[in-house]
Amino acid sequence: MKILVIEDFELLRESIAQGLRENGYAVDTAPDGEQGLWLARSPGYDAIILDLMLPRIDGLTLLGTLRAEGCRTHVLVLTARDGVDDRIRGLDAGADDYLVKPFVFAELLARVRALVRRRYDAKSPVIQVRDLELDTAARVVRRAGETIELSAREYALLEFLAHRANQVVTRSEVWQHIYEFNSAAESNVVDVYIGHLRRKIEREGLPRLIHTRRGHGYVLGDEP
Amino acid sequence: MIRSLQARLFLGASAVAALALASAALAIYFSVRAALLAEFDGTLLASARGVASIIEQNDGRIVVELDPSMLPEFARAEHPDYFVVWSSAGTVVGQSPSAAGTALLHKPHPAREQQGFFIDLPGGRRGRGRLLRFIARTEQEEQQGLPASRGPTLTLLLARETAPVNRALGRLAWLLAGVSIATTLLSGTLMALVVRRGVRPVTALAAGIAAVRPQDLASRLDLPGAPQELRPIIDRLNDLLERIDAAFSREKSFSADVAHELRTPLAGLEAALEVCAMRPREPEAYQQTITRCLLTIRTMHAMVEKLLLLSRLESQQIPVRSEPVHLAALLQETFAPLAERARERRLDVRVQIPPDLVVRTDPSHLQIILHNLMENAVCYTNEGGSIRAGASARESQVTVQIANTGCSLSAEDVEKAFQRFWRADDARSQANLHAGLGLSLARRVAEVLSGSLTARSIDGEFEVTLVLPWGNPPVLPFPHDFRAAPHADRAAPGLHAPAG
Numbered sequence: 225m226k227i228l229v230i231e232d233f234e235l236l237r238e239s240i241a242q243g244l245r246e247n248g249y250a251v252d253t254a255p256d257g258e259q260g261l262w263l264a265r266s267p268g269y270d271a272i273i274l275d276l277m278l279p280r281i282d283g284l285t286l287l288g289t290l291r292a293e294g295c296r297t298h299v300l301v302l303t304a305r306d307g308v309d310d311r312i313r314g315l316d317a318g319a320d321d322y323l324v325k326p327f328v329f330a331e332l333l334a335r336v337r338a339l340v341r342r343r344y345d346a347k348s349p350v351i352q353v354r355d356l357e358l359d360t361a362a363r364v365v366r367r368a369g370e371t372i373e374l375s376a377r378e379y380a381l382l383e384f385l386a387h388r389a390n391q392v393v394t395r396s397e398v399w400q401h402i403y404e405f406n407s408a409a410e411s412n413v414v415d416v417y418i419g420h421l422r423r424k425i426e427r428e429g430l431p432r433l434i435h436t437r438r439g440h441g442y443v444l445g446d447e448p
Numbered sequence: 449m450i451r452s453l454q455a456r457l458f459l460g461a462s463a464v465a466a467l468a469l470a471s472a473a474l475a476i477y478f479s480v481r482a483a484l485l486a487e488f489d490g491t492l493l494a495s496a497r498g499v500a501s502i503i504e505q506n507d508g509r510i511v512v513e514l515d516p517s518m519l520p521e522f523a524r525a526e527h528p529d530y531f532v533v534w535s536s537a538g539t540v541v542g543q544s545p546s547a548a549g550t551a552l553l554h555k556p557h558p559a560r561e562q563q564g565f566f567i568d569l570p571g572g573r574r575g576r577g578r579l580l581r582f583i584a585r586t587e588q589e590e591q592q593g594l595p596a597s598r599g600p601t602l603t604l605l606l607a608r609e610t611a612p613v614n615r616a617l618g619r620l621a622w623l624l625a626g627v628s629i630a631t632t633l634l635s636g637t638l639m640a641l642v643v644r645r646g647v648r649p650v651t652a653l654a655a656g657i658a659a660v661r662p663q664d665l666a667s668r669l670d671l672p673g674a675p676q677e678l679r680p681i682i683d684r685l686n687d688l689l690e691r692i693d694a695a696f697s698r699e700k701s702f703s704a705d706v707a708h709e710l711r712t713p714l715a716g717l718e719a720a721l722e723v724c725a726m727r728p729r730e731p732e733a734y735q736q737t738i739t740r741c742l743l744t745i746r747t748m749h750a751m752v753e754k755l756l757l758l759s760r761l762e763s764q765q766i767p768v769r770s771e772p773v774h775l776a777a778l779l780q781e782t783f784a785p786l787a788e789r790a791r792e793r794r795l796d797v798r799v800q801i802p803p804d805l806v807v808r809t810d811p812s813h814l815q816i817i818l819h820n821l822m823e824n825a826v827c828y829t830n831e832g833g834s835i836r837a838g839a840s841a842r843e844s845q846v847t848v849q850i851a852n853t854g855c856s857l858s859a860e861d862v863e864k865a866f867q868r869f870w871r872a873d874d875a876r877s878q879a880n881l882h883a884g885l886g887l888s889l890a891r892r893v894a895e896v897l898s899g900s901l902t903a904r905s906i907d908g909e910f911e912v913t914l915v916l917p918w919g920n921p922p923v924l925p926f927p928h929d930f931r932a933a934p935h936a937d938r939a940a941p942g943l944h945a946p947a948g
Contacts, residue, residue, distance in 0.1 A: 235716035235744055243723035277708070304711035305704070325715035329722035 225340050225384060226250040226268050226401050228387070230260030230286070231275040233301065236325075239250065240273065243329050248363060248376050248383075251404045257281025264290055269297050271339040273332075276303040276314065284317050284395075291318035298339040307347075336363060337365070344387035351386045353445050356433055358386050372415025372424055377402070381417050382425070385444035394441035418442060451486070453650065457643045458636075465639070466632045473624035480620055484613050489564035492578035496606035498532050503542060505584035505599050510535070512542035522546055530569065530577075530607040536600055544569070547607075556605060567607050574614070577607035583666040649674050657685065665693040696866065705869045706755060709884075713744045757816070758868075761892050768896060769810040775839050775848065776801040778811065782818040786826045795826065796834040805839055807846045808919025809897050817893050817901070820886040821850045821912050828910070830854025841918060848914040855910030862905045866891050887912075 232295035254260035258280040265294040303321040349361040515841035522544035533542035550570040569575040583596040584601040659842040899916035
């Protein structure tokens with residue numbers, strides 16, 4: 225899952241990005257409203273963390289513009305202003321959640337997870353696909369009761385497929401949601417990771433979960 | 449001293465009215481009296497002429513043919529008239545029966561001849577007399593109706609009681625007094641009402657002012673139909689309310705701004721440390737986190753110190769000294785800690801300050817100003833750009849200017865730069881997190897020194913001008929210590945004067 229962090233104070237921006245990455249997210253960052261708006265318009269972000277006090281274009285304006293353009297990405301607004309009026313203004317401008325600085329990082333993570341769930345219309349942190357179980361809060365994968373060890377990238381890919389269970393996911397969609405903007409990865413890396421996942425998840429005797437749809441993409445779930 | 453405006457107005461107006469009425473009454477009384485007396489004197493004269501016409505001279509003898517029936521007024525017992533006639537020698541040659549044997553027979557002083565005069569009449573009565581000089585007619589002249597032609601001059605005194613006139617005047621006096629008093633009382637009552645109505649706008653204004661509470665400073669005094677004398681007061685009060693209101697909102701937003709400004713670096717610190725602690729890391733990673741956090745903490749520290757200083761300056765807790773300060777030396781000393789940073793950014797720093805320029809001011813305050821200005825210049829000048837510092841003295845002022853290239857501020861942003869916490873967009877995400885307090889602090893300190901600080905942006909250059917009062921410092925030799933005390937040589941590196 226990919227997050228966009230728009231925050232002008234460097235130490236905070238880089239710490240949030242590092243924390244999110246170490247928790248399995250792909251993270252793009254922007255230090256001002258102008259770059260933030262430009263990045264936000266590209267597809268693939270599962271949530272946006274937006275600071276309200278930004279240079280160039282301020283946060284509320286950016287948010288208003290995005291919403292006016294029809295962007296449906298969930299936005300969590302970060303700000304040092306905790307007045308009720310500011311909260312109301314942020315939410316009314318189109319934000320989905322609000323966090324006051326300074327905050328406990330664990331709370332930011334939990335809210336991001338909630339926004340991602342909302343993005344995929346999942347109510348529970350646990351995703352069940354046939355006999356495959358993903359606990360998105362604990363980042364634990366089990367199949368038929370057995371825990372499966374996955375690398376961070378593998379887990380990210382699987383989580384994305386699981387959120388889109390039984391839907392065809394194109395390679396470019398995977399790319400957008402799992403890889404950062406300035407990623408140096410090669411274009412066939414998605415296929416490579418699908419291969420890794422298959423090796424870890426598919427078992428003899430257990431039904432196939434990851435299917436390839438030639439010319440379209442991949443599906444996690446029942447045989448199409 | 450009477451305190452009430454109403455009472456003062458009322459008493460003053462009443463006193464004026466009473467005085468005016470009294471004066472008018474007196475004027476009326478005396479003019480009526482004069483008229484009555486003039487008329488009385490006229491009748492006296494007429495009567496005197498009448499008496500003179502019945503006095504004949506026969507061969508040098510004066511005969512007074514007084515027929516009681518003809519002139520009964522001279523003989524009656526009740527309130528008679530009187531006449532006495534004297535020859536030019538002063539002897540009495542005739543008199544009315546009423547005047548016989550009385551003090552009237554003494555001839556009055558000749559100076560009284562042209563007018564009527566008051567005279568004491570027999571029986572203790574008060575009267576008025578008139579003298580007439582005439583020549584008696586002869587019998588022939590009388591029979592022929594001719595006036596007297598020649599003969600000895602006689603003096604006739606005619607006197608009459610003035611009781612009727614006095615009675616009339618007495619009545620008039622009472623009438624005038626009565627009317628004056630009544631009018632004064634009546635007008636006094638009306639005056640009280642008029643004064644109260646007139647003073648009402650003032651009491652209304654006082655009530656309006658009393659109704660303003662600290663919580664609703666947004667309200668303004670409104671007195672429709674207020675008299676023009678009160679309008680300046682109302683306008684000024686509203687003006688003051690506006691300023692207080694503005695000051696309070698600035699205060700409120702300042703507190704909010706401070707909280708915000710400190711929260712952002714705190715959030716950065718918290719996030720950095722939390723993330724760092726989330727999993728075990730290499731020593732280098734910890735080192736890096738520690739270093740970045742320390743940098744942020746130092747920035748916050750500097751911000752807090754500036755805020756504290758600003759607050760102390762606002763409440764005037766810091767005493768201001770007055771000493772001779774050598775500007776060139778002070779600038780060198782201030783620049784020294786920034787020299788390295790300037791070198792890193794390859795800045796060209798030029799100083800043009802007359803070596804003997806001394807200003808009488810507080811050296812540490814001035815140092816704060818110069819430090820903030822130079823720090824701004826060193827941080828915001830474009831890399832490879834230049835900074836120039838200059839100073840001059842003129843009449844009663846010393847002007848210090850510091851300019852740097854690489855400024856992209858618009859004209860309106862230049863004035864905003866003096867607001868607390870304001871930073872140009874580009875400055876906000878820098879790792880050293882400039883607080884945006886430098887110019888605001890410098891200006892405040894300049895004001896404390898009775899000076900001013902202004903800035904402008906011209907052709908991409910940011911120029912700050914500090915003006916300080918000269919302070920009449922003594923002329924001193926070029927120092928090595930900016931405090932101008934005789935010290936040993938001290939080399940101050942970092943700045944060089946331009947060639948020529």
